[in-house]
Amino acid sequence: MKPFVERRSRLIAAMRKRGGGVAIICTALEARRNGTSTYPFRWDSNFYYLSGFPEPEAALAIVVAGERVETVLFCREKNEEAEIWNGRRYGTEAAQKEFGFDRALPITALDEEIPNLLANAPAIYYALGADAGLDEKVRLWLSKVGAKVRSLVGWPTQAFDIAAMLSEMRLVKDRFELATMRRTGEINAAAHVRAMLATRPGLHEYEIEAELLHEYIRCGARSPAYESIVAGGANACVLHYCQNNAVLRDGDLLLIDAGCELGGYASDITRSFPVNGHFTAGQRELYEIVLAAQHAALAAIKPGARLMDLHDVATRVIAAGLIEAGLIAGELDEALSSASYKRFYMHRTGHWLGMDVHDVGSYRQAGEESSGEGTPSRILEPGMVFTIEPGIYVRAAPDVPERFHDIGIRIEDDVVMTESGYEILSAGVPNTADEIEALMRKR
Numbered sequence: 001m002k003p004f005v006e007r008r009s010r011l012i013a014a015m016r017k018r019g020g021g022v023a024i025i026c027t028a029l030e031a032r033r034n035g036t037s038t039y040p041f042r043w044d045s046n047f048y049y050l051s052g053f054p055e056p057e058a059a060l061a062i063v064v065a066g067e068r069v070e071t072v073l074f075c076r077e078k079n080e081e082a083e084i085w086n087g088r089r090y091g092t093e094a095a096q097k098e099f100g101f102d103r104a105l106p107i108t109a110l111d112e113e114i115p116n117l118l119a120n121a122p123a124i125y126y127a128l129g130a131d132a133g134l135d136e137k138v139r140l141w142l143s144k145v146g147a148k149v150r151s152l153v154g155w156p157t158q159a160f161d162i163a164a165m166l167s168e169m170r171l172v173k174d175r176f177e178l179a180t181m182r183r184t185g186e187i188n189a190a191a192h193v194r195a196m197l198a199t200r201p202g203l204h205e206y207e208i209e210a211e212l213l214h215e216y217i218r219c220g221a222r223s224p225a226y227e228s229i230v231a232g233g234a235n236a237c238v239l240h241y242c243q244n245n246a247v248l249r250d251g252d253l254l255l256i257d258a259g260c261e262l263g264g265y266a267s268d269i270t271r272s273f274p275v276n277g278h279f280t281a282g283q284r285e286l287y288e289i290v291l292a293a294q295h296a297a298l299a300a301i302k303p304g305a306r307l308m309d310l311h312d313v314a315t316r317v318i319a320a321g322l323i324e325a326g327l328i329a330g331e332l333d334e335a336l337s338s339a340s341y342k343r344f345y346m347h348r349t350g351h352w353l354g355m356d357v358h359d360v361g362s363y364r365q366a367g368e369e370s371s372g373e374g375t376p377s378r379i380l381e382p383g384m385v386f387t388i389e390p391g392i393y394v395r396a397a398p399d400v401p402e403r404f405h406d407i408g409i410r411i412e413d414d415v416v417m418t419e420s421g422y423e424i425l426s427a428g429v430p431n432t433a434d435e436i437e438a439l440m441r442k443r
Ligand SMILES: [Mn+2]
Pocket: 268, 351, 387, 389, 412
């Protein structure tokens, strides 16, 4: 309960700075899969970040009026019949106590109660434009307040985007979040090791995917954080490949980009390794470039560095490597300014990581104007978690040496910025070519 109460206090302080008002945060809707089946329920990240409340059909209201603060949870009521069929519910009474809210009300009272809370409030805080259903609800709630205006009830004249406010909070992880993310990273690393040990020619990509899922679930991370990419050979050159149904071939590389979710936090690791346990000369040549790019990006992490600096140094190493390998022509500076390397390295080197795999948080440094050289990138601060994932993707083509055909390599690790440097959350899985071959010899 403690981290959630702490986060609510920080949000309350931020609302007070803006003159107070009422914040409304709803959890996710259950999504129908087909027939009478639903997708496994996953709460809304912002709602869970503030409440810790795991059930569907719930919302949170926070009222800040001067010194007065009230937190109200709306949730499902106890219902014996429903609980016999679909499982236990907290109900309002237990939820209020266990999750530390001032009040808990039935979710069925939401449309009636929110207008009462909004009456005389100077501002409303919600995720502006994020969901058509919520936008319509807000319109409805406000119109109900408006109907009372003749009886001298004031209505909110300002709206603040609570998603933007929470993004900034969520970008810097607290110690509870970091503890969870360390464990998520450990489990994911173990799963990638398991996948390497299980790989051999003739298996299907999905058989390796099953190894990942086995390890995740066995360790209590009940769901992948995103669709796993298990891509052999040329499939690795499809950045978001997820069919995972091809047969693994002797002599090919296998690229796995997969992560589990634990306690609402994502891990995100990519490894590229030989199906038969031995890199070919061409594979190793490109692998060493990508690894050097990752090391260069890691070395660039220091107080005052910007996220984009890591991309710039990684890109420099990759472009130089591509020239050396004969994949692109010309001088390094020319390759960088013309972006000719983008034929083989077309994505960014990293993204924020947290409750969402591509986590919230602005990539721009607030208060700095664009210099014309592009937008000033975010300065790294302790507690920010991000991935470093350079790659090289070479599809077969007449102008490409055959030893590089259909090779896709990405090396991705998860990093948290600390006061003195950084900590790698995904260190439990080998990432040099020699370490990978050594591990795979144990098969
Ligand atoms: Mn990633």
